Amino acid sequence: MAKKNTPPVIELKGLKKRYGIGDAEHFALDGVDLTIEKGEFVTIMGPSGCGKTTLLNLLGLLDHPDDGDYYLEGTSIKHLSRSHQARIRSDQIGFVFQSFNLINRLNVIENVALPLTYSGMFRTKRLQKASEVLKNFHLSEREYYMPWQLSGGQMQRVAIARALVSSPSIILADEPTGNLDSKASHVIMEELSDIHKRGNTIIMVTHNPDLTTYASRVIHMLDGKIASDSKTPRELKKTVKKVSLGARHEEAKTAKKTTRAASKKRKTTKAKKK
Amino acid sequence: MFRLFLLEHIQNAYYSLKTTRMRTTLSTVGVAIGVASITAILSLSGGVSQIIAHQVDALGGNIAVVRPGITNQDDINSFANPTVAQTYTTSTLSEEDLNDIQSLDGVDSAAPLMIINGSVKTNDTTADKSTILATTPELVDIAHLPIKDGQFIDSVTNRDTAVIGSGLSVALFGTDQSIGQTFKIRGQTFTVIGVLKNMDDPINFNNVDFDQTAIISLESGKSFNRGLTQIQQIDVKAKDSSKLSTVMGKVNDRLLKNHKGEKDFSILTGSDIAAPSSQFFKAITGVMTTIAAISLVVGGIGIMNIMLVGVAERTREIGLRKSVGASNRNIILQFLIEALIISLLGGLLGYIGGYGLAFAISTFLTFTPAVTWEVALAAFITSLLVGIVFGLYPAIRAARKDPIESLRHYH
Numbered sequence: 001m002a003k004k005n006t007p008p009v010i011e012l013k014g015l016k017k018r019y020g021i022g023d024a025e026h027f028a029l030d031g032v033d034l035t036i037e038k039g040e041f042v043t044i045m046g047p048s049g050c051g052k053t054t055l056l057n058l059l060g061l062l063d064h065p066d067d068g069d070y071y072l073e074g075t076s077i078k079h080l081s082r083s084h085q086a087r088i089r090s091d092q093i094g095f096v097f098q099s100f101n102l103i104n105r106l107n108v109i110e111n112v113a114l115p116l117t118y119s120g121m122f123r124t125k126r127l128q129k130a131s132e133v134l135k136n137f138h139l140s141e142r143e144y145y146m147p148w149q150l151s152g153g154q155m156q157r158v159a160i161a162r163a164l165v166s167s168p169s170i171i172l173a174d175e176p177t178g179n180l181d182s183k184a185s186h187v188i189m190e191e192l193s194d195i196h197k198r199g200n201t202i203i204m205v206t207h208n209p210d211l212t213t214y215a216s217r218v219i220h221m222l223d224g225k226i227a228s229d230s231k232t233p234r235e236l237k238k239t240v241k242k243v244s245l246g247a248r249h250e251e252a253k254t255a256k257k258t259t260r261a262a263s264k265k266r267k268t269t270k271a272k273k274k
Numbered sequence: 275m276f277r278l279f280l281l282e283h284i285q286n287a288y289y290s291l292k293t294t295r296m297r298t299t300l301s302t303v304g305v306a307i308g309v310a311s312i313t314a315i316l317s318l319s320g321g322v323s324q325i326i327a328h329q330v331d332a333l334g335g336n337i338a339v340v341r342p343g344i345t346n347q348d349d350i351n352s353f354a355n356p357t358v359a360q361t362y363t364t365s366t367l368s369e370e371d372l373n374d375i376q377s378l379d380g381v382d383s384a385a386p387l388m389i390i391n392g393s394v395k396t397n398d399t400t401a402d403k404s405t406i407l408a409t410t411p412e413l414v415d416i417a418h419l420p421i422k423d424g425q426f427i428d429s430v431t432n433r434d435t436a437v438i439g440s441g442l443s444v445a446l447f448g449t450d451q452s453i454g455q456t457f458k459i460r461g462q463t464f465t466v467i468g469v470l471k472n473m474d475d476p477i478n479f480n481n482v483d484f485d486q487t488a489i490i491s492l493e494s495g496k497s498f499n500r501g502l503t504q505i506q507q508i509d510v511k512a513k514d515s516s517k518l519s520t521v522m523g524k525v526n527d528r529l530l531k532n533h534k535g536e537k538d539f540s541i542l543t544g545s546d547i548a549a550p551s552s553q554f555f556k557a558i559t560g561v562m563t564t565i566a567a568i569s570l571v572v573g574g575i576g577i578m579n580i581m582l583v584g585v586a587e588r589t590r591e592i593g594l595r596k597s598v599g600a601s602n603r604n605i606i607l608q609f610l611i612e613a614l615i616i617s618l619l620g621g622l623l624g625y626i627g628g629y630g631l632a633f634a635i636s637t638f639l640t641f642t643p644a645v646t647w648e649v650a651l652a653a654f655i656t657s658l659l660v661g662i663v664f665g666l667y668p669a670i671r672a673a674r675k676d677p678i679e680s681l682r683h684y685h
Contacts, residue, residue: 089596
């Protein structure tokens with residue numbers, strides 16, 4: 001899916017994030033190198049505290065790396081001002097959270113239209129666009145409901161619609177099904193899968209190994225490092241090997257088959273691309 | 275772009291204030307009370323200033339007053355020492371000065387004001403708030419005193435006659451038809467030969483409430499003071515208002531000569547005449563406004579309190595807004611505008627309530643509150659300032675919140 005001559009959507013080089021000082025100092029991210037091309041559906045897995053969420057926050061410009069480089073669509077974000085970063089968040093990044101984070105006093109359509117406020121769109125146009133997006137999620141008849149009148153699955157669909165409304169280049173999802181039952185989870189995953197098929201780039205953090213079946217690429221993290229990085233079988237069938245992943249692909253594939261948690265098998269630790 | 279955000283924020287603030295209606299109302303009331311007291315004080319004191327200003331205008335621009343001693347306009351002590359205090363000092367102005375002023379070229383007439391200590395009583399009644407004023411017949415013309423019945427004292431009337439204000443007449447005799455009645459000052463009997471019309475005008479350039487005054491001739495006045503004059507003020511009327519300043523120059527030269535070069539008197543014209551009393555009122559206004567401003571600060575703290583609560587409650591919302599692209603400035607504006615809506619709404623209510631209060635109070639007073647744009651502006655600016663000063667800190671605090679921490683709030 002990656003077109004030649006276009007820079008990857010995300011390129012990380014030796015990204016580090018440190019928390020605490022002195023004795024308590026530890027690296028939430030300890031030198032992460034990662035390239036994500038346009039149109040990939042990446043799941044990031046790993047035990048609690050391995051740095052998944054930190055990575056997602058850094059990707060979403062909510063946090064700043066202590067070391068290393070982050071290129072978003074070919075531009076380094078290192079020296080961007082705060083307001084410029086806010087601008088990027090509004091134009092290029094869509095967030096989906098575990099706890100939906102809808103604003104309770106705004107109705108569904110206004111919640112969806114919220115990101116467009118900050119890109120300076122007028123209200124009528126904003127609501128029009130939000131309505132269009134909601135139609136895709138079969139929520140048209142719920143436009144004027146308040147968030148508390150919706151089920152968990154519906155709320156998350158509204159939140160996904162909100163993430164999509166400004167046509168971002170990446171969608172970052174932090175445990176999007178974490179608060180949902182399995183039925184609703186699958187509905188949400190189908191939605192995300194759908195969005196992926198339409199050509200969107202999705203990066204999702206999850207604990208649930210079942211959900212990796214929807215993804216095109218699975219990354220396992222351990223102690224702030226990428227422990228394994230593999231294409232899912234489904235993806236392997238239809239895509240050509242990527243140069244960036246090189247010959248280690250087969251190894252990673254085997255690892256995927258034998259165990260769900262790469263962390264348990266140390267042999268795959270070098271699977272990350274250089 | 276900015277306009278868009280402004281509209282957006284106003285709408286947004288409206289919704290969020292609506293959801294917390296009770297506490298929004300309460301903090302609005304807090305500001306309203308402060309603004310109401312400021313409005314009431316400023317409009318009432320404005321009413322006093324208007325009276326004084328109108329009087330200066332009504333004098334026709336050809337009146338000047340000469341007062342003993344030097345009135346220093348800028349001295350802070352002159353606030354505490356309004357003209358009334360001059361009653362108790364020995365005047366530097368003499369009858370000779372008065373006669374010399376009257377004989378000057380360009381002077382139409384001049385009248386002395388000599389206030390006598392003493393009570394006015396009939397056989398069975400005493401008027402408690404009366405003033406005894408000794409003067410010459412010219413005063414009726416200079417001060418435009420309206421005669422209701424009878425006549426003013428003049429050069430041919432008997433020494434023991436008096437003209438009284440209608441208020442005093444009612445107080446002494448139970449009626450304002452009191453011509454021919456008699457009353458006593460320090461045991462000496464006076465006959466009423468004239469009654470003034472009710473003027474309801476206690477604040478004027480003569481510092482005398484003519485409604486409550488018994489006016490007697492200067493000769494009678496002197497008899498109460500061992501034959502000496504004690505002139506608190508000389509009212510001078512020039513023939514031509516355009517030549518007032520030249521005439522007053524002459525008065526000044528003449529008095530300097532009489533007083534052996536000593537400048538122990540003041541000549542006041544125009545708004546300076548009213549200055550001591552208006553300065554006095556300004557000082558009172560200043561003090562009262564300061565007290566009212568304290569209540570405004572309390573209202574402001576109320577706003578700050580409520581905004582801080584709002585910011586804490588909406589931590590997640592702030593995190594979310596930031597993650598979908600709100601810049602720090604957007605967040606600051608959002609909360610600042612909420613604070614401003616509370617304070618401006620409070621200002622508006624306070625302005626209306628303040629005038630309500632002022633008009634209610636003025637039913638007990640002799641003047642009405644001034645409805646001027648200055649009072650409206652003062653109410654607007656103070657409430658705007660309260661909103662900005664007390665809304666800025668919560669807004670900045672909201673903007674400084676770390677989006678990650680905020681989104682994790684209450685998980």
